[in-house]
Amino acid sequence: MSTLETQGLGKVYGDFVALAPTDLKVEKGEFLTLLGPSGSGKTTLLSLIAGLAEADSGRILMNDRDVTHAAPYQRDIGMMFQNYALFPHMTIAENIAFPLKMRGTPASEIRRLVQEALDMVRLPHIADRFPKELSGGQQQRVALARCTIYRPSVILMDEPLGALDKKLRDQMQFEILRIHEEIGGTIVYVTHDQEEAMTMSDRICLMNGGRIAQLGSPADLYFRPQSLFVADFLGEANLLEGRLVSGTDGEGVVRLGDASEIRVTLPRPLGHGAAVKVMLRPQNIRLEDTPGEGLNARLRSWSVTGASTKFFLDAPALGSEPLIATRATAMSAHAPEPGRDYRLSFDPRDAVAIPADEAA
Amino acid sequence: MLMAAPMVLLLVTFLIYPSAQLFLLSFQKGGSFSLENYQRLLGTPVYLTVMMLTLKISVVTTIFAVIAGYPVAYLISILPKAKKGRILFWILLSFWTSFLVRAFAWIILLGRNGVVNKLLQTLGITDAPIALMYNFSAVVIGMVHALLPLAVLTMLSVMENIDRNLTRAASTLGAKPGMAFWKIYFPLSFPGVTSGALMVFVTAIGFFIFPALLGGRRETMITQIIIEQIIQTMNWGFASAVAVLLLAVVLLVFVLYDRAVGLSTMTGESSARKGRPGRKGIFSRIGDAILTGLGHASDAIIGLFPRRRAREGAPRPLLGFVIVLLVVMTLPVLLMIPLSFAESGLNWPPQGFTLKWYQQIFSSPIWMNALTRSLVVGFSTAVLALLIGTPVAFLMVRGRMRGKTALLAFTLMPVVMPNMILSVGLFYLYARIGLVGTNLGLIIGHTVIAVPYVVLTVMSVLRNYDTRLDLAAQSLGATPIRTLRLVTLPIIGAGMLSAFLFAFTISFDELTIALFTSGGMSATLPKQLWDEVSLSISPLLAAVSTCLFLFVTVLIVAVGLLNRRQK
Numbered sequence: 001m002s003t004l005e006t007q008g009l010g011k012v013y014g015d016f017v018a019l020a021p022t023d024l025k026v027e028k029g030e031f032l033t034l035l036g037p038s039g040s041g042k043t044t045l046l047s048l049i050a051g052l053a054e055a056d057s058g059r060i061l062m063n064d065r066d067v068t069h070a071a072p073y074q075r076d077i078g079m080m081f082q083n084y085a086l087f088p089h090m091t092i093a094e095n096i097a098f099p100l101k102m103r104g105t106p107a108s109e110i111r112r113l114v115q116e117a118l119d120m121v122r123l124p125h126i127a128d129r130f131p132k133e134l135s136g137g138q139q140q141r142v143a144l145a146r147c148t149i150y151r152p153s154v155i156l157m158d159e160p161l162g163a164l165d166k167k168l169r170d171q172m173q174f175e176i177l178r179i180h181e182e183i184g185g186t187i188v189y190v191t192h193d194q195e196e197a198m199t200m201s202d203r204i205c206l207m208n209g210g211r212i213a214q215l216g217s218p219a220d221l222y223f224r225p226q227s228l229f230v231a232d233f234l235g236e237a238n239l240l241e242g243r244l245v246s247g248t249d250g251e252g253v254v255r256l257g258d259a260s261e262i263r264v265t266l267p268r269p270l271g272h273g274a275a276v277k278v279m280l281r282p283q284n285i286r287l288e289d290t291p292g293e294g295l296n297a298r299l300r301s302w303s304v305t306g307a308s309t310k311f312f313l314d315a316p317a318l319g320s321e322p323l324i325a326t327r328a329t330a331m332s333a334h335a336p337e338p339g340r341d342y343r344l345s346f347d348p349r350d351a352v353a354i355p356a357d358e359a360a
Numbered sequence: 361m362l363m364a365a366p367m368v369l370l371l372v373t374f375l376i377y378p379s380a381q382l383f384l385l386s387f388q389k390g391g392s393f394s395l396e397n398y399q400r401l402l403g404t405p406v407y408l409t410v411m412m413l414t415l416k417i418s419v420v421t422t423i424f425a426v427i428a429g430y431p432v433a434y435l436i437s438i439l440p441k442a443k444k445g446r447i448l449f450w451i452l453l454s455f456w457t458s459f460l461v462r463a464f465a466w467i468i469l470l471g472r473n474g475v476v477n478k479l480l481q482t483l484g485i486t487d488a489p490i491a492l493m494y495n496f497s498a499v500v501i502g503m504v505h506a507l508l509p510l511a512v513l514t515m516l517s518v519m520e521n522i523d524r525n526l527t528r529a530a531s532t533l534g535a536k537p538g539m540a541f542w543k544i545y546f547p548l549s550f551p552g553v554t555s556g557a558l559m560v561f562v563t564a565i566g567f568f569i570f571p572a573l574l575g576g577r578r579e580t581m582i583t584q585i586i587i588e589q590i591i592q593t594m595n596w597g598f599a600s601a602v603a604v605l606l607l608a609v610v611l612l613v614f615v616l617y618d619r620a621v622g623l624s625t626m627t628g629e630s631s632a633r634k635g636r637p638g639r640k641g642i643f644s645r646i647g648d649a650i651l652t653g654l655g656h657a658s659d660a661i662i663g664l665f666p667r668r669r670a671r672e673g674a675p676r677p678l679l680g681f682v683i684v685l686l687v688v689m690t691l692p693v694l695l696m697i698p699l700s701f702a703e704s705g706l707n708w709p710p711q712g713f714t715l716k717w718y719q720q721i722f723s724s725p726i727w728m729n730a731l732t733r734s735l736v737v738g739f740s741t742a743v744l745a746l747l748i749g750t751p752v753a754f755l756m757v758r759g760r761m762r763g764k765t766a767l768l769a770f771t772l773m774p775v776v777m778p779n780m781i782l783s784v785g786l787f788y789l790y791a792r793i794g795l796v797g798t799n800l801g802l803i804i805g806h807t808v809i810a811v812p813y814v815v816l817t818v819m820s821v822l823r824n825y826d827t828r829l830d831l832a833a834q835s836l837g838a839t840p841i842r843t844l845r846l847v848t849l850p851i852i853g854a855g856m857l858s859a860f861l862f863a864f865t866i867s868f869d870e871l872t873i874a875l876f877t878s879g880g881m882s883a884t885l886p887k888q889l890w891d892e893v894s895l896s897i898s899p900l901l902a903a904v905s906t907c908l909f910l911f912v913t914v915l916i917v918a919v920g921l922l923n924r925r926q927k
Contacts, residue, residue, distance in 0.1 A: 052528055072531040085529035089547045098543075102534035146533065156532075 002061075003028045003186045004049065004154050009058035011044050018044040020210045021058055026154070026186055031177075033189045035197040036207035037233070042190050043158060045207070049188060050079050050156050063153060073102070078147030078185075080157040084139045086131035092118075092142050093127035099150045117145040120179065137168045144176065148183055157189045161196065173200055194234050198222070206230055224267040228354055231279040238285070239277040240318050244270055244353060254278055254353055258317035260295060263348035275356040284350035285325035287311060288343040295344040297323055299336060304329055313342065363751035363759075364767060367811060370748060374808050375774060378785025379607075385788070386600035397601035407585065411605070414582040417496070417571070418564040421503040425560045426553060428504070428685060429511035433552070434545075435674055435682045436512070437519035447686065449920060454689045455509035456912045458869035460886055460893070461905040463573045465692035466502045467493065467897055468699060470574070473707040475695055494576035502570040507563060508689060511556045518552025538658025542651045554621045562610050566778030569871070573893060582606055583780045590784060590876065603781045610778060693909055700902035717903035727888065727904065733878075734868055734885040737799055741806040741867035742860045748807065749814030749863075750856070756815070757822040775812050779872040782808065787876035797882040805873040810863035817862055821855030854922040861919050865912065 008021040019041040026032050034042035047053040049060060051072035060068045067075045078099075086095050093114050100110045118124050121141035131139055140160065147155055160176075161169045177200060180187055191197055197204050198218040206213045206221060206229075214221055214230045225231035228239065242254040245261065252266045254276055264278050297315035300322055304310075308326040315323050325344070389396045401407050436447050454462075469475050470492040477489045492498060522545065530540040568583040575581075582602060589599035695708075703712030721727045752771060756764055774782065786805050787796065795801035829851070833843040849856075874887040883891065889904055 050532055052532075071536075072528070073534045073536055075532075077532055079529065079532035081525050081529055083523070083525065085523065085525040087526060087530075087544055098530070098535070099533035102536075102539065150534070 002026060003030075003063060004188070005061040006045075006049070007059045007061070009045070009048055009060060010056050011048060011053060012056050017210045019048070022212060024205060024212070024215070026188060028153075028186055029184050031180055031187045031189065031200060031202045033191060033197040033201040033204045034207060035191060035194060035204050035233075036213070037192060039209075040207040041210040042192075042205075042207045044210075046156055046158055046188065046190050049154070050077060051075050076153045078150070078152035078155045080143050080147050080155070080160045082159045082162055084131070084143040084160075086139055086142060086146070088131055091128050091130055092123075092134070095131065095142060096146045096149055099146065103150060113149055117149045120182065121145045121175070136164055137172065140164065140172055141175065144179060148179065148185065151183060151185065153186060155185050155187045157187065159190055159192070161191075161193075169196070176200070198234070206233060208233075224265075224352065225279065225354060226267060228277060228356070231277075231352070231354055236282050236324065238280040238282065238318075238323050239354075240280065241275075241277055241356065242353075244272060244274045244276050246272065247353075251348065252353060254351075256317050257319060260317055262295070262351060264351040264353040265349055266353050270353065270355060276353040277356045279352045279354055280346060281350065282310070282324045282326040283308070284346050285323070286345045287325055287327065288345060291341040291343045293343075297342055297344055299338050299340050299342065301338055302336065311336075311342075313344075315344070363755045366748045367752050367771065367815075370804075370808060370811065371770065371773060374786065374789070374804055375777070375782060378789045379777070379781060381788060382600040382603055382781065382785050385596050386604045388597055397597045400598065401601050401605065407602075410580050410582055410585060413579065414565060415609075417499060417503065417579070417581060418561050420500050421507060421564045422557050422561045424500065424504040425507045425511040426515075426557050429508050429515060429556065430549075430553065431678055432508075432682050432685060433512045433515035433519050433556075434549070435678055436516055437522070438524065438674060445920070445924075447682070449916065450686045450690055451509050451512050452916050452920075453913060455513060456865055456869075456916055457693055457909055458871075458886060458912070459506050459567075459569050460869075460871055460889055461696075461908050462506055462693060463502055463569050464889075464893060464897075464901060464905050465696045466498070466505070466574055467893075468696055468706050468902065469692050470498055471706065471897075475708045478708045493574055494579075496575070496579055498574040499571050499579045502574045503564055503567060505689065505692070506567075506570065507560045508685075510563060511560050514556035514559045515549065515552035518555065519549050522548045536655075536659040536662070538660075538662055539652075539655035542655040542658065546651065551621060554617065558613065558617050561613060562776065562778070565606070565610060566780050568780070569890075583778070586780055586784060587875070590787065596788060599784060603784055606778055607781055610776065614776065693905075696902050697906050697909075700899060700906045702899065705899055706897060706902065717900045718907075720900055721903055721907070726883075727885075730883050730885045730888040733799065733802075733882065737802045737806060737884060738864045738867040740799070740803045741810055742864040744803060744807045745810040745814045745863040746856065746860050749811045749859070750818050752811075753815045753818035753822055756819055758827070771815050772812050774808050779809065779870075783872045783876050786873060790877055796877050799882075801877050802874060802884065803867075805877060806867035806870055807863075809870065809873070810866045813862050813866060814859045817859035818852075818856065821852045821859075825852055857922055858919050861915050865915055868911075869908075 002025040004024075004026040006022055006024045008023060009019065010017075010021040011019040022041075022045065024045075034045055036042045044053065048055050051067070051070060051074075055068055058068070059066055062076060072079075086092075087098070090098070096114045096117050097110045100113060105113070114127065115124070118127060121144055123138060123141055123145075126134065126138070126142075131142070134142065143160070157176075161172050164172060173196060176187075189197075189200065201218055203216060204218055204221055205215045208229050213233075214226050216224075221230055222234050225234065231237045231239065240254075240256055240262075242256040242262075244252055244266075245255045246253045247264075247266055247270075249269050250266055252264055252270070253261050254264050255261050256278075262278065264276075270276065295315060295317060297313035297318075300312045300314050302309055302311045305326075307329055309329045311325045311327065312322040313325060323344075386397050387393055387395065432447075432451070436444055436451070439447065471477070472489040472491075474492070476492055477486075480486045480490070481488075526544050526548070527540045530544045531537070535543065565581075566583055568581060568587060571579045571581045572584060583606070586599050586602050586606075589595045589602065698710045699706055699708070700717055701713050701715070702710030703714045704710055752767070755761070756768060782805070786801070790796045790798075790801045795804075825848070829847055830843050833847045834840065838846060869886060870884075871886040871890055874884045875890065878884055878887050885904070885908065889901060889908075892898075892901055
């Protein structure tokens, strides 16, 4: 049974389609991330689910109950806001107790639950402080405790880690996952950070222009993107232009600009002769030191980016854009001469053909 | 520190010194120390009655203005930007229309043959005209009407800083609308309520226009005693004692306020309490229980009505209430306009159409002189206040120095001190140095009042200015002077012009100082209007008031356009 379901849910502001009619099912206990650039509709979708905006079309079901027109307080949700939205005039304990008070929980029970919640977010001694006195990370944990203490069936999170620095963010990602595991609720999480989405999610709902671009596991989206937008948005990708010359479901051959042919994966069936772009991730391109048969390329420049070294290569077969390949940074392979030639090779399973005419 | 020197000099010479002088005068009788003035003041029942009545009128006015103003401020704070501007315009228009013009409008409205009486008779509620004026209610109605915009604007400055996500968060956490309002929004807006009440109260307590024009013999307020003592009997010592009493009451109110809520809330700074670990006091628990009760009650009432589907935008009943209130706020002055073109005198409905009243004004040397004087004084005041106030604002925002709070408190002294005290003090000072009846005297007095507003306006402009732009300009090779000329001033220019118009309007509307230090052929427009209103009510005055109102409208629109272009 799905905890949350939208059917043809849409929202329009004047002429602007913030969310085209959208179907989405979220399973019980799932961690689903709404990922996308700004203006892609992810925040609109979240607001509609939360009841903070009114849908123009479609329905929202929670545990099979129609809540499309229910007020936020009538839905069984918890929400974590981007700027935490802790009540500045209440202590931490009062903040966390708020949803319980609204539900008429007895005072003694509230006290016990609040302490439990504070222990869970590892801030057992701050009950009597005010939000202002806490660091960003601490406020974050309090907000998390506040929206989970009453065990809502869906917890919504609107870019909750956006304001934190990198290190704290990694820590909080782990923390949110731990608490998700502990309380077992369903989480719908909004972010524009693809790394965060891939780290945390069971499934990612990648959105673009008010529509779902692709919905699937992080690996699905990463390895089998169904559109150029998805390929480009998640991780770095080389896109080689060509035409499909043969192939059925699953595998095929693409002829590139210089008439050379490569074997590719077809995530979905395509007609023969279709214009395609072949996605090749930089880390999946092997650079053979001795040029030979197949694709060759000349080194334009390189740079060390940390654990990996980026090679920018010119290959006439592949168009004017430089091809990017990465290698693990190592002293042995350090500082090659620009201008030297390499042979490129890759596993056909890592070369994914995507229809080229599809708008990004 | 040098940047604040002109302002410090101005306030010391023309505010502190004259006030100190009054203080000393109040303890003198016939040139030697005496407590006789205070003995007379505290020993005469009539003065105590006046003091009590002044407090009563001020308190009642404050309560009504704050309660009526709260929904307006709340609505403005939740509206989207475009609609916000539209409602704010009407508030600002009322705010800037002079008290005198509005009091005059009420005279016409509440008169024997005024709109209200005519309406009551048409509706068959009364048979003959009834006395609506010259009583306590008329004074309170006029004063609430006059001070409502101030209450709204003060409360708004706090409400604008309340994060709207907080009530949304409360809603997702299970709070119904009533509960979310009373438990979350209202406590956060409370500092606005208290500072609004404070501003209204200290302004109300120094009023004399409304009790003098709308009140009867019984409705005398304390500032009227001062005027009477100065103008009729020239009893400086006694007038000073009354002024000192008034100041003492105002200061006492400020001290109590600071104890209870803290003055820092006045500047719109964050309202959250500083950490007070431990259990909450009994009062806050009682308060909490009351708010919870109000929350339940509101939700029960809301529950009686079908729920609206569109949750976006303002609730209908609130919008309706605010629109009615805005109409009531604006209507008195608007109703006055047609009467200024009528041949029927000030009787409602207006009959005929004539421009003769306007012709009379423009051909009368007295009115034209007054107009010229008001314009000259207003313009000079604005220039002077800007020259003196701007460096102080720069110092407050950009300067790194200790004692900023003290400097701000010093700057705000003219706001806190009732204008009447300043006016009497200046009159006494001017009388000795020959500035009575001069433009210079008026300009100095008006500058003292206008400077704090200029400082505050320019400060808010500078706060929104990103100083990295200056650094950018300098890193690109501009000298500090050219940076100021080419980058800083063009960006903050509109804000500066608003401050200029602000100061101009303050001077143009000012009556209290002009009351003593201008007169006869040296009167300003408000002073001339005041003198005539006190003598008789005529359509000519409706015409003058209409001119004043239109002038302010043009200024407000100009400032509005400036600010819009800025964004």
